[in-house]
Amino acid sequence: MKIVIADDHAIVRSGFAMILNFQPDMEVVGTAADGIEAYTMVAKYQPDILLMDLSMPPGESGLIATGKIKDDYPDTRILILTMHDDEEYLFHVLRNGASGYVLKNAPDEELLLAIRTIHEGGTYIHPKLATSLVREFVKNDTSAGSEDxxxxxxxxxxxxxxxxxxxxxxxxxxxxxxxxxxxxxxxxxxxxxxxxxxxxxxxxxxxxxxxxxxx
CATH class of the missing domain: 1.10.10.10 (Winged helix-like DNA-binding domain superfamily/Winged helix DNA-binding domain)
Structure with a gap:
């Protein structure tokens, strides 16, 4: 599977690329430092998977870019990589079209599992956040008139x-x-x-x- 990595830290991009390129079924075809570059890389390579950092100052954020990319390249599955274990972040990135959400401090095995899961058409959510997601959906369902x-x-x-x-x-x-x-x-x-x-x-x-x- 072809993969693009978007993260504002070069050392993070290099580290993830090393892990993924070592896998027999994965190839990193491009990297990006912000959401605008991520869009450009997706347009160029049309990868199967995009690993997207959520916060990439001062460039365009992962949240905004996720929505744009899903609108124009729906076949690219997006996995959010972030340090934020907050249910509000989780809820909104999934609504913007992401297929998964993994914390950056998760083990390599979990990252690989998440990539393969969304590549096969599934959704992957870090186990710690699964309960939060259910709670957030329930809260929104019972307070339809609340401001969002x-x-x-x-x-x-x-x-x-x-x-x-x-x-x-x-x-x-x-x-x-x-x-x-x-x-x-x-x-x-x-x-x-x-x-x-x-x-x-x-x-x-x-x-x-x-x-x-x-x-």
């Missing part, structure tokens, strides 16, 4: 929100996302309106509460 930022905001707005919260100006955001300043201003106004926020401090507090600054 991932439902309220568009994908572009989810890209812009953490940048605003981190202090980037409209021009800087426009340059990072290759859009116009007017487009950034329009999205910013929509974000504030949808979330019923009046100021940047309120937005930062909201972003911290919802754990989306890493994205």
């Amino acid at each position: 930022v991932y439902e309220l905001l568009s994908r572009r707005e989810l890209e812009i929100l953490p940048l605003i919260a981190k202090g980037y100006g409209n021009k800087e955001i426009a340059e990072k996302l290759f859009i116009s300043v007017k487009t950034v201003e329009a999205h910013k106004a929509k974000i504030m309106e949808k979330l019923n926020l009046k100021s940047r401090p309120e937005l930062v507090e909201y972003a911290l509460k919802k754990k989306i600054l890493d994205f």
Whole structure:
């Protein structure tokens, strides 16, 4: 199976590549340092599996990239690799199209099992997080009216929100996302309106509460 690895640390990419290339049924065909590069590598090689780090500052995050890649290359199965053992991260990456979720400190054997499981069409979730996933789905099912930022905001707005919260100006955001300043201003106004926020401090507090600054 062809595999692409996306992680912002070169030593991590090299370590995973060494492990996977040693397997008779696996070949690492490309690596990426952020979500934009991951998309490019998937477009170029159309791999069977993409190993995706969730947080890759300052580049595009794994969460945003996962949604884009699944939209355009649905045959590539995505396995999230992360240090976050938080049920909110798990819930949203699966909703964005990931097929599995493994912690970076898991044994090599678990990583290989996860890759082979999703390659065969299954879903792999680190055992420690399986209970959290069930609890999260139950909670969402019983509180359908509760606010969910991932439902309220568009994908572009989810890209812009953490940048605003981190202090980037409209021009800087426009340059990072290759859009116009007017487009950034329009999205910013929509974000504030949808979330019923009046100021940047309120937005930062909201972003911290919802754990989306890493994205």
